[in-house]
Amino acid sequence: MATSSPRVRFAPSPTGYLHVGGARTALFNYLFARNRGGKFLLRIEDTDRERSSDEMTSQILDAMEWLGLEVDEPPVHQADGLERHRTDAGKLLAAGRAWRCFASQEELAGIRAELREQGRPLRREAVPGHGDEESAARLAAGEPFALFFAIPEGSTTFDDIVHGPTTVEHAHMDDFVVLRSDGTPVYNLAVVSDDIQMGITHVLRGDDHLSNTPKQVLIYDALGADLPRFGHLPMILGSDGKRLSKRHGAASVEAFRA
Ligand code: GLU
DSSP states (O other): OOTTSOEEEEOOOTTSSOBHHHHHHHHHHHHHHHHHTOEEEEEEOOOOTTTOOHHHHHHHHHHHHHHTOOOSSOOEEGGGGHHHHHHHHHHHHHTTSEEEEOOOHHHHHHHHHHHHHHTOOOOGGGSTTOSHHHHHHHHHTTOOOEEEEOOOSSEEEEEETTTEEEEEEGGGOOOEEEEOTTSOBOHHHHHHHHHHHTTOSEEEEEGGGGGGHHHHHHHHHHHTOOOOEEEEEOOOBOTTSSBOOGGGSOOBHHHHHO
């Protein structure tokens, strides 16, 4: 791993104003890059078309400029990577690391509830009509499907820069969606695909993503890509110990600036 010249990124979703907690995460990335002679990159995670807006994207860019968090390469827009996200999902399928799920949302909700009661994780075998033959027939019939990542047996360990060695038993992880039936990628796939594409060496982000990391580590492995280092930073809390939000008063960079 090229630790001598790191590439880090800040990856806000343009679904609202830049939160001061986000700005703090960006600051860690920025200072780490500056300290190590690396690159500080920005990726606008705008795959959620309904909740994202160009106005919020410009607000975020504006707030970062105001804070002096200068980026070293033009901002990347996650939505531009859609074809690559789909290609990567196809690679997971071809490698036998993902499966096609033809079940409806309601069907899946029922299966999930039942498995939860039995204390079992969601796996392909638990979904009726998902044997190889039936799947092939449903595919041939043109039925829509979502792609699910297949969690293997065992456990995943990563050495978090902040939290230290972190292990999750796979028995506690459900197979999870990587591509929805409308062909849109889910966050965990898009983020890994983009971080690989951008050559990110250190993923420094909020603690709210710690539970996503084992899933992402598994996707890196399935795609045969080098793992970056991960570092999860604490959230900024209000005086009541809850995550700082508008309820506490100012929570966005915009509000502090005003
Ligand atoms: N877009 C995500 C967020 O705003 C960040 C994803 C990441 O840093 O991996 O929470």
